[in-house]
Amino acid sequence: MAKIKGNRNIFITTAIILFFIILSFVYYSPQLEGKQLMASDLLNYKGMSKEISDYRADTGEEALWTNSMFGGMPAYLISVGYGGELVAKIQHWFLSAFPRPAGYLALGFICFFVMCLVLGVDRFIALAGSMMWGFGTYFFVLIESGHYTKVHTLMYMPLIVGGVLSAYRNKPLWGALLTALGLSWMLSANHPQMTYYAGLMVLIIGITYLVYAFREKTLPAFFKSTALLVVALLLAVGTNFGRLYSVYEYGKYSTRGKSELKVDEQNQTKGLDKNYILEYSYDLGEAMTAFIPRFKGGGMSEPLGEKSEVYSFFEKNQGRAAAKQVTESLPLYWGSQPISAAPFYFGAVVFFLFVFGLFAVKGKDKWWIVAVVAVSFLLSLGKNFATLSNFMIDYFPGYNKFRDVKNIIFIQHFAMVVMGMLAVRELVLGRIEKKELLKSLKYSWFIVGGVALLFAVLPGIAGDFRGPSDIRLAQAGWPEQLLNALRDDRRSVLRMDAFRSLVFVSLSAGVVWLFIQEKLKAAYAVALWVLLILVDLWPVNKKYMNNESFVAKSKVEKPFTPSKADQAILKDPDPDYRVLNLTVSPFQDASTSYFHKSIGGYHGAKMERYQELFDHQLYPEIQRLIGGFRNPTTLDSVLTSLDVLNMLNTRYFIYDPNSAPLPNPNALGNAWFVNDFRVVANANEEIEALSDFDAASEAIVDERYADQLKEVSLGTGRNSQIKLVEYQPNYLKYQAKVAGGTALAVFSEIHYPKGWNAYIDGEKVDYLRANYVLRAMAIPEGSHEVEFKFHPSSYFVGNKISLASSLLLLIAAAGLIFVEWKRKPKHEEEAAQ
Template sequence: MAKIKGNRNILAVTGIILFFIITAFLYFSPQLEGKKLDAGDTAHYLGMAKEVNDFRAETGEEALWTNSMFGGMPAYLISVKHGGELLARVQTFYNTLLPRPAGYLVLYCLFFFVLTLLLGVNPFAGAAGALMYGFATFFFVLMGAGHMTKVHTLTYMALVVAGVLMAYRNQPVAGSLVTAIGLSWMLSANHPQMTYYAGIMVVLIGISYLVAAVREKTLPAFLKASGLLLIALVLAVGTNFGRLYTTYEYGKDSIRGASELTTDEDNQTAGLDKNYILDYSYDWGEAMTAFIPRFKGGGMSEPLGEKSEVYRFFEKNQGKAAAKQVTAALPMYWGSQPISSAPFYYGAVLCFLFVLGLFVVKGTDKWWIAAVVVVSFLLSLGKNAAWLSNFMIDYFPGYNKFRDVKNIIVIQHFSMALLGVLAIREIYLQRLDKAILLKKLKHAWFILGGLALLFVVFPGLAGDFTGPTDARLAQAGWPEQLLGALRDDRRMVLRTDAFKALIFISLAAGLIWLYVKQKLKASYALALWVALIFADMWPVNKKYLNDDNFTSKSKAEAPYKASAADQEILKDTDPDYRVLNLTVSLFQDASTSYFHKSLGGYHGAKMERYQELFDHQLFPEVRTLIGGFQKPEAIDSVMRSLSVVNMLNTKYIIYDPNRAPLQNHHALGHAWFVDEVKLVEDANEEIAALAGFDAAEEALVDQRFSEMLKDMQFGGAGESQIELLEYRPNYLKYKARAKNTSLAVFSEIYYPKGWKAYIDGQETDHLRANYVLRALPVPAGEHEIEFRFEPASYFTGNKISLASSLLLILALALVGYSTYKKKAVHEKEVSGKA
């Protein structure tokens, strides 16, 4: 009988997994036609990584550095493969088997389903809960935007939590191994911020179980489990050590590290600036979008139908055609964030089950879940709960490295979904008296249903429906009457969604009531439950990620088309020069990097000094250049004055994509000798001295490098020469002829944690000049100069990753073998007794 029951469970689980796969591909049906997601950040990635990916395809090697954006930067957070990460290869195989985004949706549901099974939830109830979790709008918004590393990282959160709970619930060895595997995959997915938030949740779980252990006098078991989990953490970190070490090392020099400039000290941290960290914060009302999706209007561009007030306004004044055009994309969002593409909706059903869970679930899990919900909510408020945010930024290690703090709601959503499933478990197991259960059900319905009804009747409680975009609309010519119609529509969508929430809550409560009253079988109740989840979530998600978000494979893999200006520049056979594209946002563009080595780029962790160079000198020079176009006859003299633009070897300027670019004849080239060195005291003095200096004649050098200049002989730079012989992203070779022992300045970004300089094959120290560039003392005579990017952090880290991966695989094999042997012995004993 036990064997038959086991076989049935295997069939049930297999069927459920197949249902997840079918559901995912039904939602993302264009994938079945060979189409791919046309997402903005995916296109940005292809632009950022073009040089690195091309180099890998041509040579089979990792470049580790790219010159395609921001003058040059490490490629660790762009596209680098770490050969020592053996477990990560499972992800590569899975992505081939079930390509994204459908594959990611399957993982969300699958690992949450595994978690529910470990917590003793009926498989079919767990499957319903997994769908409820996996269909959160937040995940679909991320996928639609192309935030795939964030999406990928979050798929493993349930697996990590499953392992931790197993360890604390009498399976310390198995739980620790599950944690190690889940965390290893999570880290290799490469979004440290999401992993960090999951870590906050795990800490709260640990605290809750510590309190329980003290109360129940089981502290030794808790300490044993915690010790094994600590080993699991070390192993998971070890399997990704190359990735983590290089990221950590580079982080100190990126905008997420401390600045050497001492301006605006109140806003400075050892990571990002506080204003930047807290720019995207929830307000108290915006958290309601988890329950009522358009509580704050929805996204920045929401479609409305013919019943909207804005439609009626335009129909009356300009006709139906104009009304349809305008209402196809209205600026409905009126929250306090700078922008919001869509609400992060958890589902009315999920929120109702969470509230019910607070009444019917007991034990340690309930308390850590409640703690996660409260802590994540307060932290998501960011600048609107500055007392807590500033404390975290100032004193919590690593918290100052991340922005967009509202993203911490990912652990809030996860915890609420889990408590909801645990509530279903309690109802299914019938451990509560029916009368008490129905009373608690009524309380949950009154609380959440009453809240929904309140906003149906009194939508003005949410605010005045005036958003930050309204002032811009008024400046654009929208009359007050039209703005009033827009506010009425915002009020209308709030009432509509609140009423829908009331309906879904009532239906969910009704299903539970029917089941408890034995008027509905469990199987029918669960089937209706799944239908209710789809009816709640599917239409909302389809608004923000649908078939229109897909495009042909060829277009998705080559998202940028070369303009006439690009094509003209690409005729240049010089392997190393930069392009300034004035037709795009300099620091929010990856299209230029797709074809050229760009002065700008697109990345959230650009080098700190380059960002500062842009803010203080480069941006003013770009404005001067744009102003110069007003007097075309003077443009050559304007370009001559752009010292920073020229020292970065900016050879071409795109001012019109349909016309030939402007060639800058004042670009200083790959390298040059200078006649003078000016020593500066610190970063403040150095960046200020860049204004108006002559980069061709002098170099600005921090006094900390003064010892390297003591044998310099200045003068005669015009009689010295240096030329580039060979270029690769991670290797440059020059031929130099110096009249005296002179200082050569290279139009390459200085980064000493990997770049090594060689003169005639002998390694020699190089220094930083002009705030961001490399410089090298060159002895008199003819020499071969090489720069090689050979970061020890990558090569050493990969060895540690390989060793840790083998150790974890060995541990898995030993535990698996031990489990198999115990099972075989047990079956033999049972057979003998029979």
């Protein structure tokens, strides 16, 4: 009998996993036609990774550095392969078989389902829980924007939580193994912020179980499980050590690190500035979009339709064509976010089951869930709950490294789904008296349904429906009558969605009532919940992530077509020079990097000093350059004044994609000798000195490098020459001829001491930083071969540690499975007797 039951369970599990995979590809059906997703962040990724990918294709090696953005930066957070990450290859195989984004959705379903099985949840209840998790609108909004690494990282969170809970319950070894595997895969997905937030949830779980262990006097068992989980943590970190150490090392030099400038000390932290961290903060109204999707109007370009007040206004005054055009791109959104592509809707069914779980679920699991929901909600408020946010930024390790704090709501969503699933399990198991269940049902429906009904009947209590965009519309000439029509439409969609949520809450409550009254079997009740989840979440998700987001594969693989300006620049045979493209937002766009080495680019963790160079020097120079284009008679004098752009070897300016680029005759080239140098005391003096210096003849040097300048002879730059003779992203070779003593060479390459090594005639030598961001070197008299090689030990040593840790984890997994396999026949024998 046990064997028959086991075979039946295997069949059901396999069927459910196949259902997840099929459902994922049904949602993303254009993938079956060979189409691929076209998203803004994916386009930027194509641009920023082009040089790295080309080098990998040509050599089979990792460049680890790219010169295609921001004058040059490490490639760790762009595109780097780590051969030692053997464990990561397992999930790569899955995503090769089931490509993204459908593969991510299937992965999310499966990981949540596995967590449920590990925790002993019935397979069909686990199916419902997996649907509530995987169909959260949050994931589809991220996918549509191209935030693949965020989604990929989050999909492994159920494995970690399942492992931790299992370790603290009754299977410490298996729990630790699942935790190690889940965390190893999560880390390899390479989104530290999402991993950090998941870690906060695990910390809350651990504290909750510690409190209960103290109360129940089971501390020895708790600490044993904790010790095994710490080992799991170390193994998971070890399997990704090369990746983590490289990113950690670079983080100190990126915008996530502490600045040396003393500007705004109140706003400044050891990581990002506080204002930047808290720029995207939720408020109570934004938080309500998890329950009523268009509580704040939906997305920023939410279509209104022909029944809207604005449509009627335009139809009467300008005709149907004008009305249709305007209502397709109006700012229906009236919330406080600078950008909002769509609401992060959890689902009305999820909210009802969560509140029902508050009454039905007992014990430690209830309280860690409540704590996670409360903490994540409060932290998502950011600047709107500044006391807590500032405390976390100032005192909680690592919290100041990440921005967009509202992203933490994903652990709120996860915890609410788990609570809803546990509530359904308690209901089905029949461990609660009927009277108590009916009481819990009544309270849940009154609370959740009452909130929905309140906003459906009285939408005005949500606010005045005035948004930041209204000011711009008024400035553009919109009359107050038209703005009032827009506000009426915002009120209307809130009321509509509130009624919608009320319907799903009532239907969910109805299923619970029918089951309690024994008018509906458990299997049918769960099936109805699955159906309600699909009907609730599918259409909302499709509104923001649908078939129109997909295009032909060829458009994704080659997303950019070279303009006439690009084509002209690409004829230049020099392997290393830079381009400033003024036809795009240079520091928010990576398309230029697809063809050229760009002054700008797009990345959330660019080098701190380069960002400061832009803020203090590059931006004013770019504005002067734009002014020069507007007044061509002064353009030549403007070009000679652009010392910072010139020292970065900016050889071409693109001002019109359909015209030839403007060559910059003042670009200083790959390297040059200077006649003089100025030593300054600190970063503030260094960056200010760039406002008044001649980059061709003078170098600005921080006093910490003064010892390397002792042998330099002033004036030697006049009779010395240096030329780049070989270029690769991670290797540069120059030929230098120095006359009259030791000369100081400045290189138009970004200074980064963690990996770039310098050599003169094959011997390793010191180099220094000059002009705030560039490399410089004292070169002795005579003819010399000068080389720069990028060989970061964090990557190469770290990769070996990753390989060793991966082998250890895989051996541990194999050993545990083998021991369990050997014990299984014995258990079956005992059961038969």
